Amino acid sequence: MRWRGDKQSKNIDDRTGSSGGSLPSGNLIKGGGIGTIIVLALVFLFSGGDLSSVLSTLSPSNDMPTVAQPQSEEMVERKEFVSVVFAHLEDFWGTEFAEAGKSYQQPTMVFFSGNVQTACGPATSAVGPFYCPGDQDVYLDLSFMDELATDFDASGDFAMAYVVAHEVGHHVQQQLGVSKQVQALRSKLSEKEYNQYQVRMELQADYYAGAWAKYIEGQTFEGQPILEIGDIDEALVAANSIGDDTLQMKAQGYVVPERYTHGTSQQRKNWFARGYQYGDFQHGDTFNAQDLDLK
Ligand SMILES: [Zn+2]
Structure with missing residues (x-):
């Protein structure tokens, strides 16, 4: 993805405790x-x-x-990259909501390292990037980029862009009232039944990430296309690598479909691809889809 020098989001809350820029010896x-x-x-x-x-x-x-410790050049780069991705997501969803006659409240990206306090309770990096509907913040420990590459074999900047776009997808669901509807089912359903709604919710966030990728494909920066060859593949590899079946297989050597909360690798990949194909709201209705595998 072409991003260096492009517009960065202002909705960034850096709680990593490291100073901006590379000071010779931290003095903040x-x-x-x-x-x-x-x-x-x-x-x-x-x-x-x-x-x-x-x-x-x-x-x-x-x-x-x-x-404050001066931060590494790599960390500065990662923050800039995610900020640029976040700004593109603001542009995309702002336009989409406006076209649908709705207003869009922008989320905030929180960078943290190790652990963080949120309106959804305290959290550690171990849970991976997440969205908290309570404060409408996306939480990201940037070391997750290393994990993506080493633990999930999903390297490349667009793998990370997909993850950020997926989390913002949850914010879109929050804005549309979908999260609230699903949350309301929690006390009424068995865990197994509720998990199926969770899966549909996650696959919709993947679809929204794909929809954003389609939008980005049509964008240029300094006269050059933003999307580079291989970007979409990076996102597909990432989606594939974090499917429930793949993760369960890796962790325990067998799969328990009732425990799926995010969808299989195939489903995640396919819903991202569908979002990338259509890029609209209509085709992303995972809740009424007959076949989540999209075969
Ligand atoms: Zn999710």
């Missing part, structure tokens, strides 16, 4: 410190709380100013 102060104690003290004084308990919860490390 962050974290707790005396200011935090004063603010907490004021809050507690006004709320009539016991201040000593607040102060004792501040560990010594919180009292010491921490120095």
Whole structure:
């Protein structure tokens, strides 16, 4: 994908704790410190709380100013790349919603490393990239790009673009009210039945990622096509590598279809491809599709 120098999204919340740019020796102060104690003290004084308990919860490390580590050139690149992808997703979905007479609220991309607090609860990198409907943020630990290449054999920038587009697909579902409808079924269905809705939800996010890829195919930057040869294949390989059957087979050596929550490799690949073929809302109705395999 051609992306260097292209427009970046402004909806980025970088919580990796590393400073922007490559400073020779980090000199940005962050974290707790005396200011935090004063603010907490004021809050507690006004709320009539016991201040000593607040102060004792501040560990010594919180009292010491921490120095931000300069980030590697590779990390700077990854952030820029994802920001460019995110900006293209904003353009695409903004237009799609406008054409459908709907308004689109843009999500925020949160970069984190290790663990993160979200409106959906605390999370670690182990869960992979995810979307939280509660705060409408996409959460991404950029080390996932290494995992994609090593654990899933899905290298290339467009594999990552597909993952980001899939998560934004969940945001689109949230905006359209689909997530809420599916969530409402949770208490009414058995786990096995609910999982089937989950699968349809995930496959629709794959379809939306494909729809975005079709849009990107028609875009240029500095007079050159943005999509490069092999990009779509990278996305298809990624979709294929994170199918439930493939993951279960790898983890336990056998498959349990009732436990599928994202769809098989074949289904994920096919729904992405379908999105790439049609690029509209109509053809992405996974909830009423007779055959999820799309054979
Ligand atoms: Zn998903």
